[in-house]
Amino acid sequence: MPRSLWPWTAVLVLLAAMAAFPSLFTGADPDAADLEAVLRPPGAEHWLGTDQNGRDLYARIVYGARPSLLIGTGAVLLALVAGVAVGVAAAQLGRIADQVLSRSLDVILSVPGLLLVFLVVAVLGPGSGSAAVGLAVVSVPGFARVARAEVIRLRAAQYVEAAHGFGWSRAQVVARHVLPNAAGPFLALATVSLGAMIVASSSLSFVGLGPRPPTAEWGAMLADSREFLALAWWPGVFPGIAVTVAVLAVTLVGQHLNRRVERRLP
Amino acid sequence: MTAEDPLVAVRDLTVRFPVRRGEVEAVRGVSFRIGRGQIVAIVGESGSGKSVTARSLVGLAGEGAHVAATELAFDGIDLRAVRGRGWRAVRGRRVGFVLQDALGSLDPLRRVGAEVAEPLRAHGVVPAREVDAEVVRLLGEAGIPAPEGRARQYPHQLSGGLRQRALIASALAARPDLLIADEPTTALDATVQRQVLGLLRERVGHGTAVLLISHDLGVVAEIADHVYVMKDGLFVEDGPAARVLESPSHPYTRTLVGAALGRAARPRVTPGGSPREVLRAEGLVKEFTLPGRGAFTAVEDVSVTVRAGETLGVVGESGSGKTTLGRLLMGLLDPDAGRVLLDGRPWDGLRGHARRTARRGVQMIYQHPLSSFDPRYTARQILEEPLRAAGTAGRERAVRVARVLEHVGLSPAVLDRHARELSGGQRQRLAIARALAPEPQVIVCDEPVSALDASIQAQVLDVLADVQERLGVAYVFISHDLGVIRGLSHRVVVMKDGRVVESGETRRVLDHPAHPYTRALLDAVPRFAVRGRLRSRA
Structure with missing residues (x-):
């Protein structure tokens, strides 16, 4: 790994630790309102200041890491699993299944993404889980198309034909040879999507479709800060920096991992 | 050679490539000359640096290549001083370039005629309104029948041989003084190879010089005037083609010549097997539907038998249905009619697990391992x-x-x-x-040695023969190389357009061919004699 990526890797590790064990990073309660200390600027007592309810911003950013990152990660994982399943089915189960599945994906793609997410969240009710499902639904077509194309490409590979010659069943050949060799494009798409999904999940929270208050979440914190931006800059700037840094770290480290995978697979 | 005024003069050419740690020297100080109207060949096995040498003449040695020479001149132009756009005056107009892989070198989205017209337009060789007529003339000259119709087709609609000829036509369009041909016939069948070589020779008659890159000594013997033998980035031997090939002085050249002769001549036919049949195909028919163009019959009424421990050679040109036959025998494809029996049991009676288990009885070796x-x-x-x-x-x-x-x-x-x-x-x-x-009882070998260098071909064929003798496995040996087939097979079937045109004992079929197609295949093999005058078989 190049030296320039070390800080970003450290950031990723730090964010993961914050999401897993927030209490290690702060003793403060992220939801404890203190009406005596509303909109305090950054200082010794409150490192990053306080918000309009007097809650400690540093604690809220630390505790906000989990919902903020979990929705995006969950959405990517869901989309990856569902997309690969749909794509492999479309490629392997014959012409009719392919037509039905591929046209269904086209239908999803024809609806504007944000609208579809709103629809899913409206049906399931707002919350972290429905936000993740909604974002996954929108990203399934991308994964499914890549999966379908890769399976069709690799099906013609000689080593896949050779594997049939050894007596493996079709499912075994897909599991042993097709999917592992198709992993490169999936991983590339997954890392690219992960950054976009973190931004998208913050946007959902921003418009109030994410985890419900008072849960600390970076997008929701940004939304709260808008009304007081003229009085205090800190409740808007620090969650914004958190989102930006998280997305940059995920994208930069992800790109590096992709390049390594590509070099290994000729 | 007119030594005073060669078309190409190269002295102490080195080409280095940067690698992760340090550099690799692909060409380590070679010198050669090409006279006008001369055919010069560089022979050597893959990785010897022969392609890089040729590409250096047109500034295409490769990304990051560091090319150095004390002299690198083409018709008085110092190529060491040519940079960027300057190459465009040399490439195409003065030097034509033909690569091995014609499908990869022709733009799949452009008609063949447009491809040939490009150098004519780019270099203003003929007035614009005469371009179309010139294209047809060039394609005709390259030996393409009905050139008017072919000019309107796309590369994928042409056979390998026609594509290669179209590529040569486009390389020759601007009437270059030098044609660089990098393995121009390696991907081609014997009969097509012969036509392409004839075309090259004819161009030389018109004053074009040819730099031929090849690992195939048969091809070199057929047309080259002067031969350079390359090994590990150095020329180990050079001289008139006849001298080098008939009395090679360097041990490496002797190995190459020996391998080329030996692979055709050395018999590896094992004592043969029992009369027990292990694989039998009866009346196989396989059609493929082409999108929008109806059906294409790849295999038509083919019956073959393979006995335990013997080799059945399957000969024919590309597109004759050899590979489809191999896949049918392996049970990877189902025939439209007829059936394949493995050890007396038909494939079509087997489904699911039983079929997958039976597959282990027939294994495959591919051209590109x-x-x-x-x-x-x-x-x-x-x-x-x-x-x-x-x-x-x-x-x-x-x-x-x-x-x-x-x-x-x-x-x-x-x-x-x-x-x-x-x-x-x-x-x-x-x-x-x-x-x-x-x-397995049977191994289907689909062109198992045609992608290998001559000396390695011999080793691999030895291994195959040795394995057969020890284990009694039967081979279905698919190849377009009659020398290899003759050395290994007990019996032969000759395929053309999906049908078996002739079959029988190897010696009977190849020494006394009854079918005109078999005779044409045999005649097309380039050969050279070790002793006496260098000759090509007419």
């Missing part, structure tokens, strides 16, 4: 895979892997390496070992 291995696998995983598929237990697997390695003469040290880290010969041995692992 590397693409038949999962790129993630080490040699050990490659060899273990068919055994895992058969449910062989761990300890037994290790024993069997060791045994097949020993059969093909590979050292156990290769087991932990990836196939791409092995040499071409080692890879094909690994492929043979893998095919042997499930203990």
Whole structure:
């Protein structure tokens, strides 16, 4: 790994630790309102200041890491699993299944993404889980198309034909040879999507479709800060920096991992 | 050669490529000259640096290549001083370039005529309104029948031979003084190869010089005036083609000549097997539907039998249905009519698990071993895979892997390496070992040596013959190389357009061919004699 990526890797590790064990990073309660200390600027007592309810911003950013990152990660994982399943089915189960599945994906793609997410969240009710499902639904077509194309490409590979010659069943050949060799494009798409999904999940929270208050979440914190931006800059700037840094770290480290995978697979 | 005024003069050419640590010197100080109207050949095995040498003449040595020479001149132009756009005056107009892979060199989205017209327009060779007529004339000159119609087709609609001729037509369009042909006939069948060589020779009659890059000494013997033999980036020997090929002085040249002659001449026919039939095909028919163009019959009414421990050679040009026949025999394709019996049991009576189990009885060796291995696998995983598929237990697997390695003469040290880290010969041995692992009765070999260098071909054929003698496995040996077929097969079938036109004992068919097509195939093989005058068989 190049030296320039070390800080970003450290950031990723730090964010993961914050999401897993927030209490290690702060003793403060992220939801404890203190009406005596509303909109305090950054200082010794409150490192990053306080918000309009007097809650400690540093604690809220630390505790906000989990919902903020979990929705995006969950959405990517869901989309990856569902997309690969749909794509492999479309490629392997014959012409009719392919037509039905591929046209269904086209239908999803024809609806504007944000609208579809709103629809899913409206049906399931707002919350972290429905936000993740909604974002996954929108990203399934991308994964499914890549999966379908890769399976069709690799099906013609000689080593896949050779594997049939050894007596493996079709499912075994897909599991042993097709999917592992198709992993490169999936991983590339997954890392690219992960950054976009973190931004998208913050946007959902921003418009109030994410985890419900008072849960600390970076997008929701940004939304709260808008009304007081003229009085205090800190409740808007620090969650914004958190989102930006998280997305940059995920994208930069992800790109590096992709390049390594590509070099290994000729 | 007019030594005072050569068309190309190269002295002390070196080409270096940067690699992760340091540099690799691909060409290590070679000097050569090409006179006007002369055919000069550089021969050598893959990786010897011959392509890089030729590409340096048109500034295409490769990304990051560092080219140095004390002299690098083309018709008085110092090529060392040419940069960027300057090359465009040289490429195409003065030097034409033909690559081995015609499909990769022709733009798939452009009609053949447009491809040939491009150099004419780019260099303003003829007035714009005469371009179309010139294109048709060039295609006709390149030996393409009905050139008006062909000019309107796309590359994928042309056969390999026609594509190669179209590529040569486009390289010759601007009437270059030098034509660089990098393995121009390697991908072609004997009869087409002969036509392409004839075309090159005819151009030389018009004053074009040719730099021919080849690993095929038969081709070189057929048309070259002067030969340079290249090994590890150096010329080890050079001289008039007749002298070099008839009385080679360097040991490496002797190896090359010996391999080229030996592979055709050395018989490896094993004593043969029992009369027991292991594989039988009856009246096989296979059609493929082409999108929008109806059906294409790849295999039509083909019946063959393979006996235990013998080799059945299948000869024919590309597109004659050889590979489809191989896939039908393996049960990877179902025939539209007819049936295949393995050990008396027909494939079509088997479904699901029973069919998959039966498949282990017929294994396959491919032309390009590397693409038949999962790129993630080490040699050990490659060899273990068919055994895992058969449910062989761990300890037994290790024993069997060791045994097949020993059969093909590979050292156990290769087991932990990836196939791409092995040499071409080692890879094909690994492929043979893998095919042997499930203990099949028949191995279908689809052009197993045609992608290999001559000296390695001989080794691989030796391994195949040795394995057959020891284990009594039968081969279906698909090849367009009659020399290889003659040396290995007990019986031969000759295929043309999906049909068997002739079959029988190898010696009877190849020494006394009854069908005109078999005779045409035999006549097309380029040959050279070791003693006496260099000749090409007419």
